[in-house]
Amino acid sequence: MSALDKLFTFKLGGIHPAEHKELTEGLAIEQMPIPKEVAILLGQHIGVPCEAMVKKGDVVTVGQQIGQVTKGLGTGVHSSCAGKVKAIASAGHPLRIMAPAVIIETDAEAIAPEWDTHEWNDLSPDELLDCIKNAGIVGAGGAGFPVHVKLKPPADARITELVINGSECEPYLTADHRMMLEDADEIIIGIQIMMKILGVKRALVGIENNKPDAIVKMEKAAKGKEGIEICALKTRYPQGGEKQLIEALTGRRVGSGKLPASVGVVVVNTSTAFAVYEAVVLHKPMYERVMTISGKGIKRPANLRVAVGTRISDIVEFLGGMSEDTEKVIMGGPMMGFATSDLSTPVTKTTSGILFLTKDEVDLHEGGPCVRCGWCLNACPMGIEPKEIALYVEAGKAKETEPFGVKDCVECGCCAYVCPSKRPLVQLIRMAKQALRNK
Amino acid sequence: MKSLTVSISPHIRNRESVPKIMWTVVACLMPVLLLSTVLFGGRVLALVAISVASCVAVEVVCQKALKRKITIKDGSAVLTGVLMAYVLPPNVPLYLPIFGAVMAMFIGKQLMGGLGYNIFNPALLARAFLMVSFPVYMTSYWLAPTALSDLGAAGAWIAALNGMPSVLDVDAITSATPLMTMSARGIDALHQTFGQGIGLYGSFFVGYKTGCIGETSGLLLLLGGLFLMWKKYISWHIPVSMLGMIAFLTWMFGGPTLFTGDPLLAILSGGAILGAFFMATDYVTSPANKFAQIVYGMGIGALTVLIRLKGGYPEGVCYAILLMNCIAIALDGWFKRKRFSPEESQETAPKADNVAAKPAKEGAAA
Numbered sequence: 001m002s003a004l005d006k007l008f009t010f011k012l013g014g015i016h017p018a019e020h021k022e023l024t025e026g027l028a029i030e031q032m033p034i035p036k037e038v039a040i041l042l043g044q045h046i047g048v049p050c051e052a053m054v055k056k057g058d059v060v061t062v063g064q065q066i067g068q069v070t071k072g073l074g075t076g077v078h079s080s081c082a083g084k085v086k087a088i089a090s091a092g093h094p095l096r097i098m099a100p101a102v103i104i105e106t107d108a109e110a111i112a113p114e115w116d117t118h119e120w121n122d123l124s125p126d127e128l129l130d131c132i133k134n135a136g137i138v139g140a141g142g143a144g145f146p147v148h149v150k151l152k153p154p155a156d157a158r159i160t161e162l163v164i165n166g167s168e169c170e171p172y173l174t175a176d177h178r179m180m181l182e183d184a185d186e187i188i189i190g191i192q193i194m195m196k197i198l199g200v201k202r203a204l205v206g207i208e209n210n211k212p213d214a215i216v217k218m219e220k221a222a223k224g225k226e227g228i229e230i231c232a233l234k235t236r237y238p239q240g241g242e243k244q245l246i247e248a249l250t251g252r253r254v255g256s257g258k259l260p261a262s263v264g265v266v267v268v269n270t271s272t273a274f275a276v277y278e279a280v281v282l283h284k285p286m287y288e289r290v291m292t293i294s295g296k297g298i299k300r301p302a303n304l305r306v307a308v309g310t311r312i313s314d315i316v317e318f319l320g321g322m323s324e325d326t327e328k329v330i331m332g333g334p335m336m337g338f339a340t341s342d343l344s345t346p347v348t349k350t351t352s353g354i355l356f357l358t359k360d361e362v363d364l365h366e367g368g369p370c371v372r373c374g375w376c377l378n379a380c381p382m383g384i385e386p387k388e389i390a391l392y393v394e395a396g397k398a399k400e401t402e403p404f405g406v407k408d409c410v411e412c413g414c415c416a417y418v419c420p421s422k423r424p425l426v427q428l429i430r431m432a433k434q435a436l437r438n439k
Numbered sequence: 440m441k442s443l444t445v446s447i448s449p450h451i452r453n454r455e456s457v458p459k460i461m462w463t464v465v466a467c468l469m470p471v472l473l474l475s476t477v478l479f480g481g482r483v484l485a486l487v488a489i490s491v492a493s494c495v496a497v498e499v500v501c502q503k504a505l506k507r508k509i510t511i512k513d514g515s516a517v518l519t520g521v522l523m524a525y526v527l528p529p530n531v532p533l534y535l536p537i538f539g540a541v542m543a544m545f546i547g548k549q550l551m552g553g554l555g556y557n558i559f560n561p562a563l564l565a566r567a568f569l570m571v572s573f574p575v576y577m578t579s580y581w582l583a584p585t586a587l588s589d590l591g592a593a594g595a596w597i598a599a600l601n602g603m604p605s606v607l608d609v610d611a612i613t614s615a616t617p618l619m620t621m622s623a624r625g626i627d628a629l630h631q632t633f634g635q636g637i638g639l640y641g642s643f644f645v646g647y648k649t650g651c652i653g654e655t656s657g658l659l660l661l662l663g664g665l666f667l668m669w670k671k672y673i674s675w676h677i678p679v680s681m682l683g684m685i686a687f688l689t690w691m692f693g694g695p696t697l698f699t700g701d702p703l704l705a706i707l708s709g710g711a712i713l714g715a716f717f718m719a720t721d722y723v724t725s726p727a728n729k730f731a732q733i734v735y736g737m738g739i740g741a742l743t744v745l746i747r748l749k750g751g752y753p754e755g756v757c758y759a760i761l762l763m764n765c766i767a768i769a770l771d772g773w774f775k776r777k778r779f780s781p782e783e784s785q786e787t788a789p790k791a792d793n794v795a796a797k798p799a800k801e802g803a804a805a
Contacts, residue, residue, distance in 0.1 A: 336449070382780075417449050
């Protein structure tokens with residue numbers, strides 16, 4: 001029986017936008033050459049940015065740690081190239097606009113390092129966890145949650161399943177898809193490592209059924225591996241939302257404000273599983289990642305393995321330039337990604353793609369008044385009331401929006417996607433969140 | 440190089456828009472106008488045209504005067520114009536829609552804050568206003584449909600579809616609406632005119648009867664309504680619960696004894712189908728939550744039957760919808776949709792009705 005015979009999905013809301021994956025899904029992952037200069041941001045994870053461990057003039061090697069966590073949640077940052085530190089300066093940040101970064105002038109002569117394989121079966125869970133911590137792995141999904149923290153849930157949480165997110169539900173993006181096709185065995189090893197760390201007997205890998213080849217490939221790789229189940233998911237956005245995915249695969253609902261551990265689950269991405277494999281088996285830190293470069297605005301769409309710190313402009317140059325009618329450059333997917341106007345912004349460990357969208361691909365309509373059609377209510381996967389929140393914010397009553405479920409909002413964008421009045425609902429909900437934080 | 444646009448996600452949206460919806464609804468209302476023109480003559484076209492033109496004109500004047508953006512291209516004024524004409528008897532003076540348009544667009548819509556902020560369906564508000572201001576026109580200026588024999592092929596077609604002989608006694612189709620006939624003289628009078636069974640239902644369904652401009656053909660309205668459902672512009676909740684309630688209550692109380700009423704006739708006569716698919720489903724004035732929509736539809740159905748059977752008017756759809764409009768937003772607050780994580784406290788939800796008002800600052804919606 002194939003995994004494709006049974007489709008899992010979440011229950012509430014959701015949408016199915018045009019996928020546009022055909023632009024890149026058939027393209028093998030390419031290695032992008034190291035550019036002349038990289039800007040490695042010190043804050044690539046949720047929480048306080050790292051402190052630089054190098055100073056101007058220092059010579060660094062590939063994989064050398066250059067940033068360390070000094071307080072709070074976080075994980076280290078590593079150099080993605082060999083070269084000389086040019087400056088510790090601020091650079092464009094996908095989320096924070098400007099943030100401190102280590103600017104490295106790369107050494108064109110340097111030879112790419114070889115990473116030997118190491119035996120991991122004999123290592124204890126704590127030793128494995130240290131490997132992950134030392135490699136600076138953050139959740140590749142977007143928020144940038146340090147993975148070694150994720151894999152060490154609170155002592156009172158009884159974890160029963162590891163859920164692997166291979167849904168890649170955002171339109172355009174095909175990086176995870178390609179990785180599952182090309183690195184399935186490595187991903188499975190990464191999953192086994194995490195299962196050992198968590199001490200769980202069961203891992204559920206969810207893959208949307210618009211990637212049947214990836215499902216087949218992963219099933220093959222998982223064959224004979226105890227406890228790893230490949231599950232086909234219905235192609236529906238936001239299938240890869242943490243809470244949605246957990247519901248789809250286990251039937252359990254994570255409560256408001258709770259973490260997946262509260263229902264006995266830890267969720268990581270397939271590309272994170274691959275990074276775990278690299279960290280533990282190859283002792284290779286997370287300094288590069290696979291991302292999809294797509295959209296009608298880029299001359300040559302591709303799936304690229306890019307060094308962290310590579311600037312968007314270097315990628316554009318490598319892929320033959322961008323067209324004149326490019327309207328938006330987005331880091332991430334079109335539903336939740338961040339638009340940037342600064343092409344010198346470097347990619348981070350959480351950049352899953354860069355999209356160059358032309359005028360006819362993006363929506364530039366000006367928002368109108370709410371006509372109370374209720375489409376946002378039906379689309380919202382969290383069952384909250386986007387229209388009410390937005391009306392309250394517009395009326396200057398942002399502080400009164402909590403009862404409509406503001407805090408449950410995951411900013412997936414389904415409400416704004418369906419809104420026939422083209423209202424900036426996500427933006428208004430964020431304003432409501434801000435107001436509630438400041439209350 | 441030109442600069443890039445930056446905005447908050449999502450960066451893509453679906454292709455639906457308010458203007459597209461409005462114009463689609465207008466298009467779905469056109470077939471029945473064609474039939475009414477055949478049955479009642481060219482003056483109904485003139486009435487619809489005047490109604491649409493005056494609604495658009497009043498909207499422009501209001502928006503200019505109130506210094507708002509001119510939004511006539513969104514089709515909502517045109518739709519109101521069409522719907523307002525559809526609930527007029529076909530023989531009313533041609534100036535009547537102009538009064539209606541002032542009521543609908545100025546008081547009913549723009550003074551309430553414009554599209555999205557009106558509490559009452561503007562077209563029905565206009566009808567209610569015309570009913571009290573021009574009761575004679577609104578209740579007796581009917582036209583008997585053109586004799587089938589005078590319609591040539593179209594007549595034969597209608598007759599065939601109705602399952603009635605083409606020599607139906609046209610003289611007997613008086614210029615009172617079926618509901619008026621029934622209300623004044625009982626169901627037997629109706630049977631005398633239209634016959635019983637298939638002939639009666641057929642002529643009502645296909646549209647060979649006296650009535651308001653847009654009420655003639657249940658069939659054509661239903662096709663339009665089903666198209667809107669297929670496009671997912673409207674859902675089944677309001678039309679089904681409303682028509683279901685009308686059918687049920689008429690069956691229960693509409694006959695001489697309990698459970699002897701004619702539910703099918705109740706749905707096919709008057710403005711029930713027009714109201715259910717095109718008036719009650721108006722986004723702005725109906726609830727947005729599915730559960731609330733069902734309660735809302737049932738409320739309209741119940742009030743319609745109450746007015747028809749016990750009230751002073753033969754038809755009650757218009758007032759039933761207007762009455763339910765009053766509590767549409769409150770219904771949304773009472774019957775909420777299930778949350779993903781329902782265990783969180785929701786009991787502190789403020790009543791939804793205090794946001795119905797226009798935002799405090801003009802232009803805050805921009």
